[in-house]
Amino acid sequence: MATLDYYTIREHIPAPIVLPNTEPLHSIMQQIEKTGEFRILQSSLMEHGWAVDINLHDPVTPGPHIKYPHYHDFFELIYVYKGEMHTIVNQKEDILLNPKQLLLMNPDTRHVLNCNDSNAVIYNIMIQRDFVEKQLLNIIDKDYTIFHFFFHSTYHDEMIKNYLVFPIDPEMEQYIHALILEHFDRKPFYKQMVVANLILVLGQIARIHKNQVTEQNHQLIQSGKLPEILQYIQLNYATVNLASMAEQFHYSEAHLSRMIKKQTGKTFSEILSDIRFQIAENYLCQSDLGVETIAEMVGYQNVSNFFRNFKQKYHCSPKEYRSQHRASR
Incomplete structure (x- = not known):
């Protein structure tokens, strides 16, 4: 099983860790003053054609993302490797994430990241919208909820929920760790390996959620x-x-x-x-x-x-x- 070495990975990330945003801070503050929220643009790697980028969320680094609602130009998976974090969604829903859960959000989800644990280790896995629309949707089985989440989110269908929370089993955890390690280690063919492991993660999500839906709906209809x-x-x-x-x-x-x-x-x-x-x-x-x-x-x-x-x-x-x-x- 792939195991994350947090301190080794930390060396690959320039300090201080900043938001994955190419927009200047003063522009962000202008958005906040005008609307009370702000948008995070593509990361610099995504602008250079990367399908997936990963940011290590530093809980002790101050910034507007921990105080004001923000949303993205990309899909985001939040993985808590260690500790826990509250994500306030749409200014009303408080989602408590721990290492046993994975949060998937679409680009329009307004959220605030709230973590008071200085020892927490949290990864933001960012997935480019164009990659989802032009490639990922052609790979994922159309019968599964994960496909419809991406498809409806891509085409702004208001009927779809703008986030999903999934339990993490040992197999999915292995794929997530491999995804993160490939991203930071930069070994030969790492871009292809990152995408391959992302697909494995999504496939395992589909399996778990399919089983949950079957079991839950049996109980719901019986009641x-x-x-x-x-x-x-x-x-x-x-x-x-x-x-x-x-x-x-x-x-x-x-x-x-x-x-x-x-x-x-x-x-x-x-x-x-x-x-x-x-x-x-x-x-x-x-x-x-x-x-x-x-x-x-x-x-x-x-x-x-x-x-x-x-x-x-x-x-x-x-x-x-x-x-x-x-x-x-």
């Missing part, structure tokens, strides 16, 4: 908590159907269908269709993806059905909808 059932439909909109839900959670299709209709006034199909079209709308307005690709992404196996249902709902074709709404922006 009859409809809001959580609807959340499950929203999370799995691309692949879910009434038959698979009923079979997975040991309900008859008729019972599940009646429960949903009774408590929402809509059928399962109507709810699923609404969710799929909300997401399709967003892709049409915010991305350059082809209509056929969007249809497949939201769960339509038959593209003709997507065109027909879309026109019935919006009284125009998907291409016309895209043209109209982009012209009005």
Whole structure:
């Protein structure tokens, strides 16, 4: 297992450790005075084409990031190697991170880093947005939550939660350590190895989260908590159907269908269709993806059905909808 040697890695980082930001401090302070928050731009390595950069967060270094909300031009994984840290998200949610958890945030997540432990060791793993959009999305399995998090975040889908917290198991820990060591050791082919280990980390996240969702949703449906059932439909909109839900959670299709209709006034199909079209709308307005690709992404196996249902709902074709709404922006 790859083991981090904190003091060895520390020697590779210029002191003092600063924010991974190419923007001058006075510009940051101007943003804070105007809006109460600030944006962190790409790191210098990312500007030179790096897909992944890693910063060692120093808890004793003062800066605006520990007092004011900030957000990024990149995705961020926060890994606590030692100690613990509070991350205040959206000025209301306090996430306590320790070495058993990994926090993934999208570029728009407003957050404040709060760590009073001078001995804490915290790594910020930064993932370039363009790398996610142009390469990573083509690698990750489309059936997993981690794919939809990146995909929706990339295209500014407001339905997606802007952060996820995952438990770390020994296998994932090994991949994280290898990722960090490759970044700082700079051995031959280290850039490729960094990306390879990042993919391993994300793959392990997908495995763990898939198992969690299966177990949790079994408990939720058995307890009859409809809001959580609807959340499950929203999370799995691309692949879910009434038959698979009923079979997975040991309900008859008729019972599940009646429960949903009774408590929402809509059928399962109507709810699923609404969710799929909300997401399709967003892709049409915010991305350059082809209509056929969007249809497949939201769960339509038959593209003709997507065109027909879309026109019935919006009284125009998907291409016309895209043209109209982009012209009005």
